């Protein structure tokens with residue numbers, strides 16, 4: 001297909017490319033262009049250095065350590081909901097298979113939505129049959145959905161399933177017409193609904209008002225827009241949201257799912273990790289976990305670093 005790819009995985013090579021010699025490497029401009037319909041021009045896909053720096057400056061408060069630490073109660077609550085959903089799926093009778101990776105994607109999307117956009121995608125609730133997903137805003141719901149019927153609700157994970165595979169093939173910019181890519185029609189429908197979903201997220205946050213001192217990623221962008229920042233148009237905010245939805249939930253979901261898989265292969269280590277968590281919680285519920293507690297989770301941290309590294 002005219003492409004030669006070199007995959008890099010040694011930590012020293014990654015530091016060389018991403019940090020010490022980053023000025024010698026650029027992102028694939030053609031691939032970024034191929035992804036425009038899907039991700040637009042958000043942080044991961046912006047190739048213009050000055051605009052990239054401006055977007056980073058606006059979003060910086062949302063990435064500060066203090067703000068991220070404040071996300072812990074939400075993360076702990078979603079972790080508990082993930083456990084509950086796994087048990088619900090496993091059922092009371094004979095053991096059933098549970099699709100762990102999908103549930104991890106639902107959990108990380110719920111964390112991202114609640115912390116970065118102050119929005120509840122209800123992704124885990126959908127898996128339990130307790131929700132139909134997000135009710136699309138009236139003006140956004142006029143178009144057709146993935147299934148072809150007039151949508152009122154959208155499940156973000158189902159949309160990802162329709163969009164992500166074809167989007168990755170499109171990103172390879174294979175010089176073939178898009179319509180022969182498997183799943184392309186579903187991708188187009190899914191992307192349309194995704195755009196409506198993102199519109200719903202933005203209009204809800206606007207309707208709530210921005211004057212409450214919140215530093216979540218969506219609020220800081222909308223505040224910058226209100227203050228006249230010319231980069232932060234509605235279109236740019238849509239693009240950043242799409243980037244965060246991908247960069248901030250798929251990555252963490254795969255790490256979580258892979259960690260579960262590796263621990264399932266090492267029952268003894270799994271028991272040690274469980275004992276460590278139980279010791280730190282000392283009878284308190286998981287939802288009571290504090291930042292101070294996480295410092296005592298050395299074995300769990302090492303496992304996550306091993307899988308993520």
Ligand code: HEM
Nearest residue numbers: 027043044045056112116243244247248249251252255308
């Ligand atoms: C296990 C978790 C994660 C992994 C492995 C990961 C990996 C990466 C990598 C390799 C890049 C560089 C991509 C490139 O420049 O082409 C990147 C960039 C980025 N990631 Fe993550 N990420 C993770 C979690 C997150 C989370 C939770 C968020 C946000 C909520 C996030 C937001 C971003 C953003 C915005 C960029 C672009 C930064 C910029 O260009 O200035 N990531 N990530």
